[in-house]
Amino acid sequence: MSKEGSKTLHQPDEVGQSMPILAIKDVHKSFGGLKALDGATLSVEKGKIVGLIGPNGSGKTTLFNVIAGALKPDSGEVWFKGERIDGLKPYEVYERGLVRTFQVPRLFFKLPVIDNILLAGRNQIGDTFTKVFLKRSAWIEQEKSLIEKALSIAELLGLSEVLTQPASNLSGGQMKLLELARALMSDPITLLVDEPAAGVSPLLVENMFKKIYELRREQNLTIFIIEHRMEVILNYVDWVYAMHKGRVIASGPPAEIIQNKQVIDVYLGEAT
Ligand SMILES: Nc1ncnc2c1ncn2[C@@H]1O[C@H](COP(=O)(O)OP(=O)(O)O)[C@@H](O)[C@H]1O
Ligand SMILES: [Mg+2]
Known part of the structure; x- marks a missing residue:
């Protein structure tokens, strides 16, 4: 079913019917005594833009590190295109078309x-x-x-x-x-984008998300994007996962998640 022009591109039931290209199952990762990931489970459907929100320290970047092969999970599974990829080296994950960007850009600063x-x-x-x-x-x-x-x-x-x-x-x-x-x-087949809007002026942020949105259409990409401030991605994502303390506490269309009581509580908790 095509919903050209609408910003939320599908209904929840349609999500359930399509094949996930990326699936994370019950992933745990501790740093010393700190449980950065504590049973994270989620999936990303092919061709969608999916947002990952959550307060600072909720485990978002750690999850990307595990998916991209930079960190080995203590337990749990990561699947990409029907293949188990947890434990692969970063370049092996990259070779499969799963490509990430970093929260802090890693560029060759002296080069043009x-x-x-x-x-x-x-x-x-x-x-x-x-x-x-x-x-x-x-x-x-x-x-x-x-x-x-x-x-x-x-x-x-x-x-x-x-x-x-x-x-x-x-x-x-x-x-x-x-x-x-x-x-x-x-x-890339799937892009993992870590906080592209952090430290970027609001006008450029709007512009950047429009570009990301266009890219998905033009290049048939799947995009999984971390954003700390949920209102920023609201108009550009098909589906949102909210994390808190290393696990997913809510998922749904953005309009639903922004009103989710548990999600609001953890963000308010962060503010106090
Ligand atoms: N390499 C690391 N060593 C020790 N602690 C870490 C490391 N990476 C992340 N953490 C801790 O894990 C938790 C989750 O961090 P992170 O995944 O960066 O959260 P987010 O991206 O949601 O802000 C935080 O408490 C952070 O301090
Ligand atoms: Mg982070």
Whole structure:
């Protein structure tokens, strides 16, 4: 059923019917005595934008670290495209098309923006010294198409004007967009985006979420996005999970979650 134009793109019952591309089952992860994840369970449907909210310290980034292979869970399972991926190395998860961005951008700050984007291209012939000689024409062709792709991603994310500037010159918001551009360059199937709006001006945030929203449509991506302030993502996500103390305390369409008493209580608790 198509709901073109509406912002919440499906009804809850439709979610239940589609296949999850990513599933997290009863994941536990402790740091010393601290239970950062305490039985986290959730799933992300293919082609959706799903939000993960929760107060600071509720385990959101730890969950992304476990999904992306940066942390091994103490117990529990992570499934991606029907395959169990917990325990895989970060590059093995990345190779499967599950690509993350970081809460604090990790860029090559001295390099120009365009180089930052280009470096994220996969399987580059130019990476191997001998291939550069043996496959020279293929290499040149590949470089050309990578550049075209990088330019179109830069345009999509509004980075065309700053391509030749070192990444260190960018504003906080532009750095977040550059992280996204790098992630897109790697042809992700599913993107994990950690707090893209943190430290970004409200106008740019609005713009950025519109771009993320467009991306999902244009590139048939699945996007799982962490945002601390739920009102920020309200208009852009299909489904929301709320975390508290390492577990999911509520899930549903954004309009429902924003009124959920338990969710409101944990946010109010944080404020006091
Ligand atoms: N590498 C680590 N070592 C020790 N404690 C950690 C580590 N990473 C996260 N934590 C702790 O785990 C809890 C959850 O953190 P985090 O996942 O970053 O929360 P969120 O992203 O929701 O703000 C916090 O109490 C945090 O201090
Ligand atoms: Mg975090």
